[in-house]
Amino acid sequence: MQTISRNTISKGGRGHFLEDEKWLGRFMLAPAVIYIVALVGLPFLLAIYYSLSDVTVGSRSLHFVGMDNFRHILDSNTFWRSLRNTLVFTLVSQLLVVVLGNILAMALYKNFRGKWLVRFLILLPWVAPISLGSIGWLWIFDPVYSVINWSGRALGIFAPTTWPIWLGQPNLAMASVIMVDVWRLLPLSTVIILAGLSSIPQDIHDAAAVDGIGFWRRLFQITLPLLMPIMLVALLFGIVFTVTDMIVIYVLTRGGPYDTTQVLSSLAFFTGIQGGDLAEGAAISLFLFPLLVAVAILFLTLARRTEVT
Amino acid sequence: MATVETKSITKSFDGGNAVDGINLLVREGEFLVFLGPSGSGKSTLLRMIAGLETPTAGDVLIGGRVVTELPPRARNIAMVFQSYALYPHLSVFKNIAFPLEAQRLKREEINKKVEWAASLFGIQRLLARKPRQLSGGERQRVALARAVVREPVVFLLDEPLSNLDAKLRTSARDELQQLQRRLGTTTIYVTHDQIEAMGLGDRIAVLNHGKIHQLGTAQEVYNDPADTFVATFIGSPPMNLIETDHTITGFRPEHYLPRGIYGAHEKVIEFPFQITRLEYLGADRLVYGALESPLPSVKVISRLPSTVATPVEIGRHYEFVVRARDLKHFDPKTGLKTSTG
Numbered sequence: 001m002q003t004i005s006r007n008t009i010s011k012g013g014r015g016h017f018l019e020d021e022k023w024l025g026r027f028m029l030a031p032a033v034i035y036i037v038a039l040v041g042l043p044f045l046l047a048i049y050y051s052l053s054d055v056t057v058g059s060r061s062l063h064f065v066g067m068d069n070f071r072h073i074l075d076s077n078t079f080w081r082s083l084r085n086t087l088v089f090t091l092v093s094q095l096l097v098v099v100l101g102n103i104l105a106m107a108l109y110k111n112f113r114g115k116w117l118v119r120f121l122i123l124l125p126w127v128a129p130i131s132l133g134s135i136g137w138l139w140i141f142d143p144v145y146s147v148i149n150w151s152g153r154a155l156g157i158f159a160p161t162t163w164p165i166w167l168g169q170p171n172l173a174m175a176s177v178i179m180v181d182v183w184r185l186l187p188l189s190t191v192i193i194l195a196g197l198s199s200i201p202q203d204i205h206d207a208a209a210v211d212g213i214g215f216w217r218r219l220f221q222i223t224l225p226l227l228m229p230i231m232l233v234a235l236l237f238g239i240v241f242t243v244t245d246m247i248v249i250y251v252l253t254r255g256g257p258y259d260t261t262q263v264l265s266s267l268a269f270f271t272g273i274q275g276g277d278l279a280e281g282a283a284i285s286l287f288l289f290p291l292l293v294a295v296a297i298l299f300l301t302l303a304r305r306t307e308v309t
Numbered sequence: 310m311a312t313v314e315t316k317s318i319t320k321s322f323d324g325g326n327a328v329d330g331i332n333l334l335v336r337e338g339e340f341l342v343f344l345g346p347s348g349s350g351k352s353t354l355l356r357m358i359a360g361l362e363t364p365t366a367g368d369v370l371i372g373g374r375v376v377t378e379l380p381p382r383a384r385n386i387a388m389v390f391q392s393y394a395l396y397p398h399l400s401v402f403k404n405i406a407f408p409l410e411a412q413r414l415k416r417e418e419i420n421k422k423v424e425w426a427a428s429l430f431g432i433q434r435l436l437a438r439k440p441r442q443l444s445g446g447e448r449q450r451v452a453l454a455r456a457v458v459r460e461p462v463v464f465l466l467d468e469p470l471s472n473l474d475a476k477l478r479t480s481a482r483d484e485l486q487q488l489q490r491r492l493g494t495t496t497i498y499v500t501h502d503q504i505e506a507m508g509l510g511d512r513i514a515v516l517n518h519g520k521i522h523q524l525g526t527a528q529e530v531y532n533d534p535a536d537t538f539v540a541t542f543i544g545s546p547p548m549n550l551i552e553t554d555h556t557i558t559g560f561r562p563e564h565y566l567p568r569g570i571y572g573a574h575e576k577v578i579e580f581p582f583q584i585t586r587l588e589y590l591g592a593d594r595l596v597y598g599a600l601e602s603p604l605p606s607v608k609v610i611s612r613l614p615s616t617v618a619t620p621v622e623i624g625r626h627y628e629f630v631v632r633a634r635d636l637k638h639f640d641p642k643t644g645l646k647t648s649t650g
Binding site: 201208210212214222225226 | 412
């Protein structure tokens with residue numbers, strides 16, 4: 001008798017657990033929460049812990065060293081150069097992404113034959129794995145087989161004496177990694193801006209046409225101000241992706257030549273993982289955190305302020 | 310002030326013709342209403358006059374000048390949209406000043422004109438606000454002020470009152486008409502609301518399936534509909550239509566009354582019917598019923614004014630009549646009017 005009644009109760013209880021909205025909600029949120037805690041939260045806390053210690057790859061002991069790691073990286077020239085490179089890399093590439101993204105989105109907003117094909121091609125870089133795309137670019141920039149150089153020479157654009165080593169000359173190397181980053185992030189930005197464009201009612205454009213303004217005034221006085229909130233969000237995504245990503249740099253230049261393309265995320269990787277100094281690598285990568293938080297707060301505030309409806 | 314003319318203007322979409330070879334002349338200073346159900350092509354016709362759509366064939370003339378190929382801004386027109394289409398990121402002042410800034414007028418002149426337009430609509434105190442801080446009625450006034458401020462030769466209004474609540478709509482209608490009379494600007498007004506159309510328009514163009522079925526004053530389209538579409542589209546409840554051997558006979562519900570209402574010398578025709586439903590509307594009673602043999606069993610409606618005290622009951626037979634001169638006749642094949650009654 002007792003066993004039976006207990007079974008009934010527990011069965012009923014389980015039924016309630018999934019029917020109770022409070023528990024159902026928690027249950028359905030759980031995968032996301034577990035994912036974030038396990039793969040973002042824990043590593044983040046671990047990074048803070050490591051950055052205050054002297055841990056190395058393969059070491060078994062761990063001593064608390066306070067702010068030593070941070071002091072050390074602030075004294076290092078490579079760190080400051082990487083920080084500067086990060087800023088240049090991010091600002092230039094995101095400026096290009098926003099401008100080109102707007103142009104592309106506006107072109108795609110219009111109807112024309114074969115639009116689906118163009119959309120597909122534009123989205124392709126976003127769908128393709130980053131490393132695969134970057135390896136393709138590695139070949140395009142190859143010092144011997146560079147498609148750009150051979151085509152340029154064949155078409156007579158490059159003089160016979162010109163033979164740029166894309167990833168080997170400091171300024172060209174930075175330009176090259178920026179180009180690849182733009183290529184990679186442009187689709188996302190285009191799609192976001194395109195969504196923003198479609199959300200502007202046709203009536204507004206019609207009213208502007210009747211009120212008598214031409215293309216440029218419409219662009220700067222109507223379209224762009226109305227796009228601003230969503231453009232800021234697109235820009236925020238772009239900045240976060242660019243600052244935290246190291247795959248493009250790692251595959252193309254490994255930070256070279258002479259650290260001219262070294263950015264904070266790649267420096268953290270080379271120091272912490274390849275150099276084995278986990279503590280200092282953690283300290284470097286943690287430096288990105290307050291920077292990005294500040295950027296995120298700034299952009300979201302701006303986006304809200306420019307919001308109009 | 311200018312005339313507006315369309316010459317066999319046509320707009321084809323891939324389903325067929327939204328506007329089908331319309332010839333139209335809007336007189337100088339006239340208030341013309343395009344009235345039609347949704348999908349009748351009335352908005353497309355208006356947008357072609359504005360230059361927002363390119364006609365597939367035909368021409369638009371404003372002030373006698375062909376403007377078919379000109380962009381909207383070169384036509385010197387102003388348009389008010391159903392959604393008002395205010396620029397959400399600009400203040401009311403900037404919204405109204407927008408078309409003037411596009412003309413690159415001097416700052417002082419812009420200020421003066423905006424002040425004038427705002428005072429026309431009593432919205433001076435709203436100039437610093439953003440559209441989202443305004444009520445529906447206030448937005449509508451801002452949209453009108455923006456249209457008026459540049460003193461265009463033609464106003465184009467696309468259902469500008471349909472987003473207002475019923476009470477506001479009546480007063481807005483009144484103000485709109487007064488304003489148009491005062492400014493004397495040729496105005497084309499699109500609506501699907503026949504009360505709005507009849508109350509506002511000097512003339513009404515009744516549209517359906519991309520064609521104008523009738524163009525005339527409110528009295529003409531109501532009292533003397535050109536075909537069965539106009540007869541049933543205008544008037545609520547619509548005209549009763551009875552198809553017999555070779556003709557369709559039509560009469561308005563308010564003309565279909567008990568025998569005793571009309572004088573003895575009046576020539577009347579009897580339409581006996583059985584009542585199926587009664588609706589009490591305060592000022593009127595609507596009496597629904599079906600005609601009886603020898604007439605075809607068609608549903609008919611009578612509108613009894615509250616001054617007619619005749620008792621009517623559901624299920625009983627009555628012999629209501631229509632004066633012979635109130636009867637309309639239409640051709641059963643074409644639907645066109647065959648004689649004036």
